[in-house]
Amino acid sequence: MTAPVKKNDRVTVYIEDLTHDGLGVGKVDGYPLFIHGALPQETAEVHVLKTLKSYGFAKIVELKEPSPDRVEAPCMYFGKCGGCQLQHLSYEGQLHWKENMVRNVMKRIGKIEAPVRPIKGMEHPWNYRNKSQIPFAMGESGPIAGFYKSRTHDIVDMERCLIQMSEADIIMANLKKELEKIGIEPYNETTHQGMLRHVIVRTGRATDEVMVVLVTKKRKFPQKDAAVEVIRKLIPHVTSIVQNVNSEKTNVILGKETMTLWGKETIEDTIGDIRFEISARSFYQVNPVQTEVLYNQALEYAALTGEETVIDAYCGIGTISLFLAKKAKQVMGVEIVEEAIEDAKRNAELNGFANTYFEAGPAEEVIPRWYKEGKRADVLVVDPPRKGCDQALLNTIIEYKPKRVVYVSCNPSTLARDLRVLEDGGYKTMEITPVDMFPQTTHVECCALLIKK
Numbered sequence: 001m002t003a004p005v006k007k008n009d010r011v012t013v014y015i016e017d018l019t020h021d022g023l024g025v026g027k028v029d030g031y032p033l034f035i036h037g038a039l040p041q042e043t044a045e046v047h048v049l050k051t052l053k054s055y056g057f058a059k060i061v062e063l064k065e066p067s068p069d070r071v072e073a074p075c076m077y078f079g080k081c082g083g084c085q086l087q088h089l090s091y092e093g094q095l096h097w098k099e100n101m102v103r104n105v106m107k108r109i110g111k112i113e114a115p116v117r118p119i120k121g122m123e124h125p126w127n128y129r130n131k132s133q134i135p136f137a138m139g140e141s142g143p144i145a146g147f148y149k150s151r152t153h154d155i156v157d158m159e160r161c162l163i164q165m166s167e168a169d170i171i172m173a174n175l176k177k178e179l180e181k182i183g184i185e186p187y188n189e190t191t192h193q194g195m196l197r198h199v200i201v202r203t204g205r206a207t208d209e210v211m212v213v214l215v216t217k218k219r220k221f222p223q224k225d226a227a228v229e230v231i232r233k234l235i236p237h238v239t240s241i242v243q244n245v246n247s248e249k250t251n252v253i254l255g256k257e258t259m260t261l262w263g264k265e266t267i268e269d270t271i272g273d274i275r276f277e278i279s280a281r282s283f284y285q286v287n288p289v290q291t292e293v294l295y296n297q298a299l300e301y302a303a304l305t306g307e308e309t310v311i312d313a314y315c316g317i318g319t320i321s322l323f324l325a326k327k328a329k330q331v332m333g334v335e336i337v338e339e340a341i342e343d344a345k346r347n348a349e350l351n352g353f354a355n356t357y358f359e360a361g362p363a364e365e366v367i368p369r370w371y372k373e374g375k376r377a378d379v380l381v382v383d384p385p386r387k388g389c390d391q392a393l394l395n396t397i398i399e400y401k402p403k404r405v406v407y408v409s410c411n412p413s414t415l416a417r418d419l420r421v422l423e424d425g426g427y428k429t430m431e432i433t434p435v436d437m438f439p440q441t442t443h444v445e446c447c448a449l450l451i452k453k
């Protein structure tokens with residue numbers, strides 16, 4: 001296709017949709033233009049920035065007809081920081097878009113006909129993130145800290161973020177000012193010089209416990225006592241200060257080695273009536289309010305009577321496992337991160353569960369082995385990372401036929417792909433419920449129920 005527009009052209013377009021990155025999509029003779037800041041149902045005069053063979057990019061020059069759902073983005077960094085993409089869309093508009101997006105993705109990618117239920121949104125869709133990973137660097141006039149601009153590694157120097165909890169704001173705004181005083185140099189990604197790469201702040205919403213993780217390039221950290229003192233002053237209720245060492249030239253944030261500098265090794269949080277200990281390298285859902293909503297949905301889909309054996313694949317620190325263990329005969333969880341499995345075992349003990357078993361390893365290897373050893377599951381729950389389930393795990397499900405599969409997913413595209421594989425292997429998707437775990441962003445979580453035909 002030859003582009004009907006070229007760079008620097010001005011055209012008026014009607015915005016039909018949003019991309020997964022939150023860009024408006026308008027078409028000129030069928031040729032899609034991705035438009036920064038534009039919303040569905042808007043008409044805008046746009047300036048073409050770049051054209052490629054099958055699509056181009058443009059920015060708004062004049063908004064001729066705004067969407068009825070357009071609102072003023074409340075964050076001063078919106079548009080610069082890549083963290084949120086939808087603050088200029090009312091929360092109702094965001095929910096509506098996410099629900100429809102899930103519906104469309106299910107049909108387009110998976111040819112899945114199952115009903116998509118109304119999305120479960122939040123009452124107060126702000127300050128929900130219990131974990132922030134804040135990159136540090138040297139700016140023109142001193143250390144800076146914030147989040148990356150969209151699709152770059154350029155840090156927007158920030159003082160606060162409206163979707164994170166207050167402890168992360170305190171670190172973001174103040175720690176950079178203290179670094180020079182105590183002689184800690186921020187890391188430079190290009191030269192691989194410097195010390196402090198990221199600071200991770202994790203808050204237990206229900207307990208108010210706080211963990212601060214300093215990700216350093218080197219293990220040797222002469223200023224560690226000074227750093228501990230500064231952090232304790234900034235957040236007097238901090239309960240854990242941890243150093244993680246990452247010496248690699250990589251975008252991966254955490255390295256393998258973690259040492260406690262001050263306080264406890266883990267923090268605690270509560271979901272429903274279950275307490276969880278969480279260590280620095282373990283996955284834990286970032287929106288604790290909606291986590292309970294999501295897990296209750298998974299529990300409803302699991303339809304447990306007390307007689308079932310459940311496998312929880314990709315179980316993290318055993319959160320879903322323990323939620324289900326209340327109503328199941330037995331739950332077996334598998335997870336690749338060993339520290340998370342240690343957390344899961346401790347969490348089962350902490351909450352007095354005697355009907356759980358956890359094992360560290362790749363789900364796609366451990367679960368087939370369990371089946372070969374004669375272990376059987378009535379209900380199998382999967383909650384994989386964004387790339388979805390490993391094909392070997394899907395094959396195992398199809399071969400061993402658990403009656404119910406509950407699929408929890410943070411990526412509708414890989415969910416739709418995997419549902420298709422399971423449908424072709426003899427399952428029927430009964431329904432899908434989206435849950436808004438990530439307000440103000442384009443991300444959406446889903447919980448799907450499949451039943452063996």
Ligand SMILES: C[S@@+](CC[C@H](N)C(=O)[O-])C[C@H]1O[C@@H](n2cnc3c(N)ncnc32)[C@H](O)[C@@H]1O
Pocket residue numbers: 283284285313314315316317318319320334335336337340361362363364383384385390410
């Ligand atoms: C989306 S998280 C879900 C964790 C947990 N269900 C929860 O709700 O907190 C996905 C988890 O899968 C783990 N993981 C990634 N690849 C894996 C694999 N091949 N086998 C088992 N676990 C894996 C990650 O470490 C992470 O803890």
